[in-house]
Amino acid sequence: xxxxxxxxxxxxxxxxxxxxxxxxxxxxxxxxxxxxxxxxxxxxxxxxxxxxxxxxxxxxxxxxxxxxxxxxxxxxxxxxxxxxxxxxxxxxxxxxxxxxxxxxxxxxxxxx
Amino acid sequence: xxxxxxxxxxxxxxxxxxxxxxxxxxxxxxxxxxxxxxxxxxxxxxxxxxxxxxxxxxxxxxxxxxxxxxxxxxxxxxxxxxxxxxxxxxxxxxxxxxxxxxxxxxxxxxxxxxxxxx
Numbered sequence: 407x408x409x410x411x412x413x414x415x416x417x418x419x420x421x422x423x424x425x426x427x428x429x430x431x432x433x434x435x436x437x438x439x440x441x442x443x444x445x446x447x448x449x450x451x452x453x454x455x456x457x458x459x460x461x462x463x464x465x466x467x468x469x470x471x472x473x474x475x476x477x478x479x480x481x482x483x484x485x486x487x488x489x490x491x492x493x494x495x496x497x498x499x500x501x502x503x504x505x506x507x508x509x510x511x512x513x514x515x516x517x518x
Numbered sequence: 519x520x521x522x523x524x525x526x527x528x529x530x531x532x533x534x535x536x537x538x539x540x541x542x543x544x545x546x547x548x549x550x551x552x553x554x555x556x557x558x559x560x561x562x563x564x565x566x567x568x569x570x571x572x573x574x575x576x577x578x579x580x581x582x583x584x585x586x587x588x589x590x591x592x593x594x595x596x597x598x599x600x601x602x603x604x605x606x607x608x609x610x611x612x613x614x615x616x617x618x619x620x621x622x623x624x625x626x627x628x629x630x631x632x633x634x635x636x
Contacts, residue, residue, distance in 0.1 A: 441619075456624060511562055
């Protein structure tokens with residue numbers, strides 16, 4: 407199975423400041439058709455997860471543009487340009503290139 | 519508006535069985551792959567199973583293979599997860615999920631809690 411490794415696992419941030427989460431996969435996530443199925447999910451406390459980013463850098467509908475994704479191959483990053491209070495929660499990267507689809511351990515974002 | 523409503527969770531003894539259901543609405547159910555994802559209490563997410571549009575293609579994570587069966591009834595816009603030989607480590611919130619790998623489609627139910635304990 408593809409192992410997804412996130413860092414850091416805990417991220418205290420100041421409101422209005424940027425934040426960045428790294429995700430590394432144990433093998434390249436480039437699919438045979440050239441797509442890279444790397445996703446980012448947000449799970450707010452007490453809520454179901456929701457996807458923020460698909461195919462590395464595409465924002466899902468309704469996701470604020472302060473969220474951005476980048477990367478290629480095995481190294482990926484989620485950035486929040488200016489953290490807001492509603493961004494508190496756990497963030498997961500997930501690969502959908504190889505079955506079984508696998509998640510990272512999660513990064514807990516909290517306000518300092 | 520897309521809605522996914524899970525039901526069927528509860529307390530079951532080790533070795534027992536449970537059938538989860540997911541009622542879907544707000545989209546053409548028969549056109550899409552559907553999935554189950556679970557989350558153990560206080561833990562991360564695990565993708566459990568996928569099923570294609572007509573039910574002819576199914577995928578399972580190794581930890582549930584041979585014990586869980588995903589199925590669907592397109593006439594009833596419903597997704598199911600039959601869980602047999604349940605173990606303590608199957609204790610989790612189970613989410614019904616409808617998303618696309620390649621486009622902006624992402625929908626999750628509210629989840630149903632399955633607790634396996636004697």
